[in-house]
Amino acid sequence: MGSTLAGPTVKILKVEFAPPSPWPARLAYAASTAILATALWQGILAWRGYEHLRAEHVQTASMRQRMEVAFARLAPPAAPASAPPYERDAREIARAASFDVGGVLRAIESAQVIGAKVASIDIDTQARSVNIALDVASPDVATAYVQALNGDDPHPFWLLARLQSQAGGNTAEIRAIFP
Numbered sequence: 001m002g003s004t005l006a007g008p009t010v011k012i013l014k015v016e017f018a019p020p021s022p023w024p025a026r027l028a029y030a031a032s033t034a035i036l037a038t039a040l041w042q043g044i045l046a047w048r049g050y051e052h053l054r055a056e057h058v059q060t061a062s063m064r065q066r067m068e069v070a071f072a073r074l075a076p077p078a079a080p081a082s083a084p085p086y087e088r089d090a091r092e093i094a095r096a097a098s099f100d101v102g103g104v105l106r107a108i109e110s111a112q113v114i115g116a117k118v119a120s121i122d123i124d125t126q127a128r129s130v131n132i133a134l135d136v137a138s139p140d141v142a143t144a145y146v147q148a149l150n151g152d153d154p155h156p157f158w159l160l161a162r163l164q165s166q167a168g169g170n171t172a173e174i175r176a177i178f179p
Contacts, residue, residue: 096125099178104130111148115141119171131161132174139163142172149174 101123108121115137122131136142142163150156162173 092126095128099125099128101125104176104178107149108132111145113141113145113148116145128178130176130178134172134174136163136170136172138170139165139172142170142174145172146174149176 117135119133119135134145142160146158146160149158157176157178159175161175164171
């Protein structure tokens with residue numbers, strides 16, 4: 001190796017690299033095979049479920065047909081039963097009897113407001129309603145009387161229906177409709 005002014009010479013070496021490892025390819029092949037096998041197994045299970053469901057559907061339909069035939073042979077269809085003529089009246093009587101007239105009268109008696117005088121009470125048990133006519137000293141007294149009737153009830157039944165002022169005094173009409 002004689003060296004001149006040109007500098008050192010480079011000798012080319014022949015290098016053989018190791019071949020690529022087969023494990024990544026084998027691992028990818030194994031993973032894709034496992035995924036495909038799982039998908040195939042799931043498809044087979046789904047198909048078996050569908051076949052079972054279809055067989056159950058066919059069996060249910062045939063049983064329904066046999067039951068309809070059996071029931072048709074047992075008895076002809078019955079005529080619709082009409083309600084007895086007294087049933088409606090009995091329901092109305094029971095509804096009227098369940099109306100608590102005593103409770104309504106106790107509520108009217110317990111509502112003591114100065115300046116309010118009960119002129120008349122009209123109780124309709126069929127309609128489950130009560131009308132009270134009051135002679136009141138002022139409109140505020142009528143409002144106080146309604147509040148006294150309702151008390152602390154979250155769903156008040158008593159309402160001030162009419163308030164009339166005349167030269168002789170004030171009259172108020174209070175109504176309640178009970179469920």
